[in-house]
Amino acid sequence: MKAVDVVVAITTYSLTHTDARTSATKAGVRVARMPFLLADIFFAGGPMDADYDKVKQDSEKLAKLITDAKEVIVKTSAGTNMKSSLASRSRRVESGIFTDKGAWGNLLAGEAYTAPLEGTGEGTIVVEKGWHPRLKENMRLIFAGGAVAEVQGGGTVGNELRELLKLGIGEEPYKSRRNLAEFGIGTNPNARRPDNILEAEKISGTIHLAVGDKVHMGGEVNADLHQDFILPKPDVFIDDRPVMRKGKVT
Numbered sequence: 001m002k003a004v005d006v007v008v009a010i011t012t013y014s015l016t017h018t019d020a021r022t023s024a025t026k027a028g029v030r031v032a033r034m035p036f037l038l039a040d041i042f043f044a045g046g047p048m049d050a051d052y053d054k055v056k057q058d059s060e061k062l063a064k065l066i067t068d069a070k071e072v073i074v075k076t077s078a079g080t081n082m083k084s085s086l087a088s089r090s091r092r093v094e095s096g097i098f099t100d101k102g103a104w105g106n107l108l109a110g111e112a113y114t115a116p117l118e119g120t121g122e123g124t125i126v127v128e129k130g131w132h133p134r135l136k137e138n139m140r141l142i143f144a145g146g147a148v149a150e151v152q153g154g155g156t157v158g159n160e161l162r163e164l165l166k167l168g169i170g171e172e173p174y175k176s177r178r179n180l181a182e183f184g185i186g187t188n189p190n191a192r193r194p195d196n197i198l199e200a201e202k203i204s205g206t207i208h209l210a211v212g213d214k215v216h217m218g219g220e221v222n223a224d225l226h227q228d229f230i231l232p233k234p235d236v237f238i239d240d241r242p243v244m245r246k247g248k249v250t
Contacts, residue, residue, distance in 0.1 A: 001020060001021075001023075001024035001029055001031070002023065002024050002027045002029060004029060005028075005029065005030065006029070006030045006031075006032075007024065007029055007030070007031045007032070008032050008034060008107075009031060009032065009033045009034060009035070010034045010035075010037050011033070011034070011035050012035065012036075013035055014033055014035040014106075014198075014226070015031070015033050015035075016033060016104075016106075016216060016217070016226065017212070017213040017215075017216045017217075017223075017226040018216070021033075021104065021216070022216055025102045025103075025104045026102065027102075028101040028102050029101075029102070030098045030099075030100075030101065030102070030103050030104065031098075031103075031104040031105075032098055032104070032105065032106075032107045033104070033105070033106050033107070034106070034107050034198075035106075035198055036196050036197060036198045036199075037198075038193075038196060038199075041108050041199065045190060046190055047108035047110070047188050047190045047191040047192075047199055047202060048107065048108050048190075049190055050096075050108075050110065050188050050189060050190040050191075052095060052096040052097055052109065052110075053097075055095055055096060055109065055110045055187055055188055055189075056093065056095035056096070056097055058110075058187045059093040059094065059095055059110065059111060059112045059187045060093055060095075060112070062112035062185050062187065062243075062249070063091035063092065063093045063112035063113075063114075064091065065238055065243060066086060066089075066091045066112060066113075066114045066183070066185075066238070067089075067090060067091035067114075069086040069087075069238045069239055070085065070086065070087045070239050071083065071084070071085055071086065071087075071238070071239055071240075072084060072086055072116075072183055072236065072237070072238050073236070073237040073240075074183075074207055074209070074231065074234050074235070074236055074237075075234065075235045075237075076126065076128075076231050076232070076233065076234050076235070077233070078126040078128050078138065078231075079124060079126040079140070080123075080124060080125050080126045080231055080234065081123045081124055082121065082122070082123035082124065082125055082143065082209065083120075083121075083122050083123050084116040084117065084120045084121040084122070084146070084180060084183065085116060085117040085120035086114055086116060086117065086183065086238075087117055088117070089114045089115055089116070089117065089218060089219075090114065090218055091112065091114055092112070092113050092114060092217060092218065093111075093112055093113075094106055094109045094110065094111045094112075094113070094202075095109055095110070096108065096109030096110065097109075106198060106202075108188060108191060108198065108199060108202055109188065109202065110186060110187040110188025110191060110202040110204075111184045111185060111186050111187055111188075111201060111202055111208075112184065112185050112187065113182055113183065113184030113185070113208075113217070114182070114183055114184075114217075114218070115181060115182060115183075115214040115217050115218045115219030116146070116180050116181075116182070116183055116214075116219075117146075118146055118179070118219065118220055118221060119145055119146035120146050120180075121143040121145075121146040121147070121180030122143055122144060122145075122146075123142075123143055124140055124141065124142055124143070125140070125141040125143070125209055125229055125231070126138055126139070126140050126231075127139045127140075127141070127154070127229045127230075127231070128231075128232065130194055130195060131194045131195070131200065131229075131230050131231075131232060132157060132195065132197070132229065132230070133157075133195050133196070133197065134156065134157055134195075135154060135155070135157045135195075136155050136156075136157075137153055137154060137155045138153055138154070139151065139152070139153050139154030139155075139157060139158045139161070140152040140153055140154075141211075141229070143180060146179060146180050147175075147178040147179050147180065148165055148167065148178040148180075148211055149167065149178075150167060151165065151167065161227075164177060164225060164227075165177050165178050165211075173223060173224050173225070176212065176213070176221050176222065176223035176224075176225075177211065177212050177223050177224070177225045178211060178212075179211060179212060179214065179221045179223065180209065180210075180211060181210040181211055181212050181213060181214040181217075181219065181221065181223075181226060182208070182209065182210035182214060182217065182226075182228065183207065183208075183209055184201060184207060184208045184209075184210075184228075185206075185207050185236070185244075186200075186201055186202045186203045186204055186205070186206040186207070186208070186230075187202070187204055188202040188203065188204060189204045191203040191204070194230065194232070197228050197230070200230040201228050201230050203230070203232070204247075205232065205233060205244075205247030205248065206230050206231060206232050206233075206234070206247065207230075207231050207234050207236060207244070208228045208229060208230045208231065209228075209229055209231070210226055210227060210228040210229065211225070211226075211227050211229075212224075212225035212226040212227055213225065213226040214226075232247060233246045233247035234246075234247060
């Protein structure tokens with residue numbers, strides 16, 4: 001990767017949370033990641049057809065709120081009620097515009113995100129059926145002390161996640177995999193598909209929370225897993241201020 005100027009990474013899994021990507025971008029390589037690529041993202045009216053100058057503007061507005069925040073609370077009608085600290089964490093924007101040396105991000109793009117403070121995630125995430133690949137029933141992730149303590153439901157997907165996280169085992173790599181890794185807000189008005197993670201986390205009116213690695217996005221936990229979970233139509237409170245109501249930015 002370091003032998004070229006630009007990398008367009010059409011891969012099965014994302015290269016975001018890898019030392020290879022970090023090493024390349026530190027060397028000035030521009031990296032556009034396109035995991036889970038589906039042809040229809042390029043169609044007219046699709047997420048690659050969005051006005052990326054506007055996506056960047058909207059993302060930066062939300063990122064400013066995240067930078068100034070001490071605490072975020074997320075609630076959904078499905079039962080999510082999650083709180084974590086964002087204190088002392090920098091904002092990050094994925095705008096789809098990679099014109100500077102060392103710039104990197106996903107294509108399709110559109111999000112503002114940050115890495116929650118280690119040890120601060122408390123509450124429940126309810127991942128709704130249809131909002132994760134192959135998820136046919138709701139799945140509940142219970143957090144305590146900034147990490148997943150229990151996974152309820154989810155059918156086959158839940159079983160696979162429980163196997164990946166090995167709840168109750170304190171050894172690595174399982175301990176780091178359970179860490180609350182990311183809080184992000186989608187900002188692409190043309191993103192629509194809920195069962196493709198790359199696209200779903202960019203949908204305007206959603207937020208996403210992730211577990212696993214966050215050292216590659218400004219946190220302190222280095223894991224061999226980073227898994228996003230998308231929540232539609234959330235209520236979001238930043239330092240007790242309502243930032244979103246039912247997915248609408250206030």
